[in-house]
Amino acid sequence: MQYHTPGSFEDAIAIASFAEGVTRFLAGGTDVLVQLRADIVTPDNLIDVKHIDGVTKIEREDSGWRIGIAVSGAEMSEHPDLHNEWPGIVEAMDLVGSTQIQGRATLTGNLCNGSPAADSVPAMIAAGVSVSVAGPNGTRKVAVEDIPVAPGRTSLEKGELISAVHIPARGSDGADAYLRFIPRTEMDIAVVGCGVNLRRDGKTITEARVSLGAVAPTALLVEEAAEAIIGTALDDAALETLAAAASAACNPIDDKRGTIKFRKHVAGVLARRTAKIAYERAGASI
Amino acid sequence: MDRPNGFKFVGTRPDRPDGMDKVTGRAKFGADATAPGMLHAAIVRSPHAHAKILKIDSTKAEAMKEVKAVVTRADFAEGLTGENWNILENVMAGDKALYDGHAVAAVAATTPLAARDAAKLIAVEYEVLPHVTDVDKAMAEGAPVIREGAADKSVPDGLHANVVRYHESGHGDVEAGFAEADLVVEESFKTEATHQGYIEPHACLGQLGSDGKGELWCCTQGHFIVQKTCAALIGIEASQLRVTASEIGGGFGGKTTVFIEPVALALSRKANRPVKLVMSRSEVFRATGPTSSTSMDVKIGMTRDGTITAGEGVFRLQGGAFPGAPADLTAMCAFAPYALKNVKQTGYDVMSNRPKQAAYRAPGSPMAAFAVESVIDELCKKLDLDPVEVRLKNASKEGTKSSFGPRFDRIGLVETLEAAKAHPHYSAPLEPGQGRGLSCGFWFNHGGETSVSLSLSEDGTVALSVGTPDIGGSRASMCLMVAEELGIPYENVRTTIADTATLGYNDVSHGSRVTYASGLAAIKAARDVVNKLCARAANKWGIDKEAVIWEDGCAKPAGPNAGDFEPLPLARIARTMGRTGGPISGHFEATPEGAGMSFATHIVDAEVDGETGQTKVTRYTVVQDAGKAIHPSYVEGQFQGGAAQGIGWALNEEYIYGEDGRLQNAVFLDYRIPVASDLPMIDTVIVEVPNPGHPYGVRGVGETSICPPLAAIANAVSDAAGVRLTELPMSPPRILDALERQAHG
Amino acid sequence: MSMVHVTATVNDDEVEFLCDPRETLLDVLRDRLGLTGAKEGCGTGDCGACSVTVDGRLVCSCLMLGAEAEGKSIATVEGIADGENLHPLQEKFIEHAALQCGICTPGILVATKALLEKNPDPTETEVRYWLAGNLCRCTGYDKIIRAVMDTASDLRKAS
Structure with missing residues (x-):
């Protein structure tokens, strides 16, 4: 294994473009090193992106935020303005692993690992987050939901890497939330995850995005679930429609972490609970 | 107990001797x-x-x-x-x-x-x-044979070749007993294999x-x-x-x-x-060696006043690809807490394509208790009886003919039940959505081959060598017992785990035996030293050795010579020992057989989320008979550790095998042992009913603490959810399924 | 296999080492620098026994490469005591019997020291969640939590 420490995205792209065999990018390393230790993936080339300028910064961008690709979960949690504006994203990221994992793990890594159960991904999808993808042919902006294509696989081409995460402006009367179900209180991989982002006008929800994790090969953006609550005051009927839409959207598997039946059911439960939190955070009361 | 005047050191809570090494990173573990x-x-x-x-x-x-x-x-x-x-x-x-x-x-x-x-x-x-990993499937017709001819003579004809040992015990006539009952409850249970999970x-x-x-x-x-x-x-x-x-x-048997x-x-x-x-x-x-997984059937009859008329259990244990699953111990522990006229238990040791099981804290007993104590709980609910009163009514006591044969010596089950009943936890009001469960548990405890040596140093300190690895603070207990006997400060005793070339044979640190057996041996070795110290003093004073007593760390003239000479402290005799007859050491070798049997009663409150099936343990109290707590902090630690492991076993821990027979969750991420945020504080009550087989009354405490939790938590969850859970772990999907089955009648 | 040359600070001492790029910081600490206080309980970041701080940030040393330590300041359990004076947390862990076998203790001490530096007045729940990535199989956490709360209280009184 060759270990590289490029000082710029250009250098990183050049190394990745010409590398032979398996290439991995290293930011927080909390997935890459696990795979290395467990002999699942031993990359031929490991490109440490932490020496690139600006990758550790959280900055304002068009009233929203630009998150560097090596910013750790702990740094996001400690950023009061980011946390106030996007508690769903920040808390979703904070749910990834332990305090120790939070010291290293990154949003970008959580996304690029390609796990359908990644906690931050449904939260980012619900929030309408996009990423810059830099590669040999320049930089393109891609919605988060278009990055994962299958468990462990992303839409990034050879030589490409994510160079920044863009969180939109919060705007008024809106809020997001993320909940996940795990059997313990900490340290588990999500059995189901749900992100909700909404805006209200008075008591009426005017915009909403609902995303589910761990219930399909990739995190889902569930439009039927959003439609179930748009135009409502999140009354019981709306919540029931939301839960049904969430459950119906699931295409899960039976595995060691949960059954199909359980995941479908809990997706509905979580959608209800998450929507309520977002609604209350947006300043409305049920 | 032979210290009528009470203890000076035993029962105090000094710093453990290896504490400094372990908080500084200096302690050398296996990989170091x-x-x-x-x-x-x-x-x-x-x-x-x-x-x-x-x-x-x-x-x-x-x-x-x-x-x-x-x-x-x-x-x-x-x-x-x-x-x-x-x-x-x-x-x-x-x-x-x-x-x-x-x-x-x-x-x-x-x-x-x-x-x-x-x-x-x-x-x-x-x-x-072809492979098989499930216990019931492994003993069913057509299952692949792991190894022909592995069964011993105990196995009756007609069973599958994977059934390699068979156990049957009990007394009375269970059918007659069931006929006397007002209510008979029969349930089947399953538990998955768990791992000791040492870090x-x-x-x-x-x-x-x-x-x-x-x-x-x-x-x-x-x-x-x-x-x-x-x-x-x-x-x-x-x-x-x-x-x-x-x-x-960490070992816990593994x-x-x-x-x-x-x-x-x-x-x-x-x-x-x-x-x-x-x-x-x-x-x-x-x-390595996880526990057995089990499949169990338990049937108990009770009269309206709470008297158990008969108990019968069948316990099938899968112990991996070798004989040795503790089917016999499981069966023997099952009904041990109760004085029964009619009892019968059967055990099957079954081989499968899994790793060779190893001991885990009271091997077999937690599963047996899960089945039996769940059925008793069900009987109490159906007959509207108080679970503590029913257990008190049927509790084994000194002289009771045990379910597995011998009569009990002095035991403390009743005392733990009385203490549980009196504990504020038992009568505290529950929040909505919460349930309360209670269970008793039993473990035999073990003596085992033991040898120690104790040598005196010229500076008046002593070095104790034991052959039982310290798995939870036992060096502190050893030092306390030696200090007690010799009457010298705790700090003046150093306990070392000697290697195999330095000391006679010692059985493993298992069976909750260390504080009992190595402790007993340390006390006897100290008494051997005291005899020698008294002889030196007698020699110096020119009186009979029998006329010298050891008191407060000094040799003193006694009887007709009382007061004739100044008491000689240990340090003074030690300083001159080279000139008065040479080095002084004591030793003791034996296989002590008086390990007192041990009982515990646990109370648990649990909250079940009816929408997700998630369980949270909100309050936990352990009441256990320790005989005599040498270092109470480490006794409490054993109680708390056993309870925590039991919580994991009951709720989340399990070996998950795929269709291909491969273990799917061989990482801590998916083998879910309790983390700090999963648990409440674990309250402890140390009951002390002295064990007549130990000079200070010590009973082993390490294992009994994991016997009641599976059942106590199952009873709490069943109380909270309103439906009986019969399979471990009580994972969220299982709880939701049970709730659904109940809703659909 | 080309080795990577690394210069770093460990417990305020400057260190220099060569390592295989696949070696973790934990491997380097234990096998190359002789600091065996950090333990490998899992190698996958699930148990916390290998906890150290890197530039003040709590991490699992099994989930960081030795090569990544270049220019970093690393603190391990061996550096917690001040000469012969134990850190108050170390004293309280002994006093409260907050360890049985002691294998998780180094990681838990490093983690709780980091907690108290960030939050001198944590609630019991905060301590429990902060330590959720430090598995202890012996104690049921009870005495650990008590030792941490007691240390925090003493440190607040002293400051």
């Missing part, structure tokens, strides 16, 4: 040792649950310049029989791989990474065979020279058994192998046998260099 020229080893393991090994090709690995030795089964002893053969077969597969993770070859190289790389280059050709993976450093002399450093609960077993497996005399026990990072130690020695013999071998966490899960 090094040796000059040391190699590192890695093991090649079967990815198949059951397969014939056709060919092992290590050419490519041996071509690596870093590789110094490769071993397979051919490098171990031949002609072994009985349990030694079983252990060897488990340590290194012979003709067949018997479970996912079974070792088939090993390699030693100059670095850990090179060893891992080399292991990947060893090509093993398999012929995959320190197995690790060792072995050296075996061409002169046939060996040294082994390893983390183990019993280095003497490691010595004996390793010597047999690699074909040398036990006396030629000196084994030193490192500090041990480090009472060998897995990697003989492999390190075989590699060392071949490479003629020291070899270090450390398991990865996934190897620990796949290839």
Whole structure:
């Protein structure tokens, strides 16, 4: 294994473009090193992106935020303005692993690992987050939901890497939330995850995005679930429609972490609970 | 108990002697040792649950310049029989791989990474065979046979070849008993295998020279058994192998046998260099000894006033690919808390394609209690009886003929039940959505072969050598007991775990025996020293030895000579001992048989989320008879640790095998032991009903604490959810399914 | 295999080492620098026994490469005591019997020291969640939590 420490995205792209065999990018390393230790993936080339300028910064961008690709979960949690504006994203990221994992793990890594159960991904999808993808042919902006294509696989081409995460402006009367179900209180991989982002006008929800994790090969953006609550005051009927839409959207598997039946059911439960939190955070009361 | 005037040191809570080492990182555990020229080893393991090994090709690995030795089964002893053969077969597969993770070859190289790389280059050709991992399926007709002829004579005719041992015990006439009952409840239960989950993976450093002399450093609960077993497996005399026990990072029964130690020695013999071998966490899960999984049927009859008229249980235990599942102990523990006129228990030891089970804290008893105490709880609910009163009414006491045969000596079950009843927890109001559960638990406790020595130093301090690895603070207890006998400060006693070349044989640190047996031996060795000290004083004073007593750390003239001479403190006798007859040491060797049996009662509150099936334990109280708590903090620690492990077992921990027979959750991420945020504080009540078999009344405390939790939590969850849970773990999908079944009638 | 040359600070001492790029910081600490206080309980970041701080940030040393330590300041359990004076947390852990086997203790001490530096007045729940990545199989956490709360209280009184 060759270990590289490029000082710029250009250098990183050049190394990745010409590398032979398996290439991995290293930011927080909390997935890459696990795979290395467990002999699942031993990359031929490991490109440490932490020496690139600006990758550790959280900055304002068009009233929203630009998150560097090596910013750790702990740094996001400690950023009061980011946390106030996007508690769903920040808390979703904070749910990834332990305090120790939070010291290293990154949003970008959580996304690029390609796990359908990644906690931050449904939260980012619900929030309408996009990423810059830099590669040999320049930089393109891609919605988060278009990055994962299958468990462990992303839409990034050879030589490409994510160079920044863009969180939109919060705007008024809106809020997001993320909940996940795990059997313990900490340290588990999500059995189901749900992100909700909404805006209200008075008591009426005017915009909403609902995303589910761990219930399909990739995190889902569930439009039927959003439609179930748009135009409502999140009354019981709306919540029931939301839960049904969430459950119906699931295409899960039976595995060691949960059954199909359980995941479908809990997706509905979580959608209800998450929507309520977002609604209350947006300043409305049920 | 023979200290009528009470204790000076015993029952206090001094700092443990190894505390400083363990908070500074200095303590040396299994993987912390090094040796000059040391190699590192890695093991090649079967990815198949059951397969014939056709060919092992290590050419490519041996071509690596870093590789110094490769071993397979051919490098171990031949002609072994009985349990030694079983252990060897488990340590290194012979003709067949018997479970996912079974070792088939090993390699030693100059670095850990090179060893891992080399292991990947060893090509093993398999012929995959049909497998079975479930206990009920393994004993059903048509199940693949793990090994023909493994059954012993106890097994009745007509059972599947995978049933290898059979146990039956009890007394009275259960059918007559059920006929007397007002209500009979019969339920079937299942529990999944769990792992001890010690945080320190197995690790060792072995050296075996061409002169046939060996040294082994390893983390183990019993280095003497490691010595004996390793010597047999690699074909040398036990006396030629000196084994030193490192500090041990948890064992709970799982480090009472060998897995990697003989492999390190075989590699060392071949490479003629020291070899270090450390398991990865996934190897620990796949290839050490988890518990048995079980399938159980329990039937109990009760009259309206709460008298149990009969109890019957069938306990089927899957113990992996070898005989040895504790079906007998499970059966014997099941009804032990109760004085029953009619009781019958049957146990089946069943082989399957899983790793060879090992002991885990009171092996078998927690599962048995889960089944029996759940049925008693159901009877109490249906007959509207108080669970403590029913248990008190039927409780075993001194003189009761136990369910497994002998009459009980002095035991403290009633006292734990009375203490539980009086505890504020038992009468505290519950929040909506919460339920309360209660359970009793029983464990035999063990004595075992024990030897210690105690030597006096000129400066008036003493050094105690014991042969039982300290797995939870036992050195502190040893120091307290010796200080008590000699009347010298706790700090003046140093306890060391001696190696196998320094001390006579010692049984493993298991069976909750250390504070009892090594403690008893330490007390007797101290008394041996006291005799010698008194003799020196008598000699100095020119009086009879019988006229000298030992009191407050001094020899004093007694009887007709009382007051004639100034008392002689230990330090003064020690200072001059070289001139008054030479060094003074005491020792004691025995197999003490008075390990007092032990009982506990646990109370649990749990909250169940009816929408997700998630359970939260909100309050937990352990009440247990310790006989006499030598160092109460570490007794409480044992109570709390057992309860926490039981909570994990009840709610989330399980071995998950896929259709392919491979273990799917061999990491802590998916083998879910309780984390700090899962648990409440765990309240403890130490009941002290002295054990007549120990000078201070000590009973072992380590194991009984894990016997009640599975049932107590199941009873709490069933109370909260309003539906009986009969399968462990009570995972959220299982709880939701139970709720759904109940809703649909 | 080309080795990587690394210069770093460990417990305020400057260290220099060569390592295989696949070696973790934990491997380097234990096998190359002789600091065996950090333990490998899992190698996958699930148990916390290998906890250290890197530039003040709590991490699992099994989930960081040795090569990544270049220019970093690393603190391990061996550096917690000030000479012969134990840190108050170390004293309280002994006093409260907050360890049984002691294998998780180094990681838990490093983690709780980091907690109290960030939050001198944590609630019991905060301590429990902060330590959720430090598995202890012996104690049921009860006495650990008590030792941490007691230390925090003493440190607040002293400051």
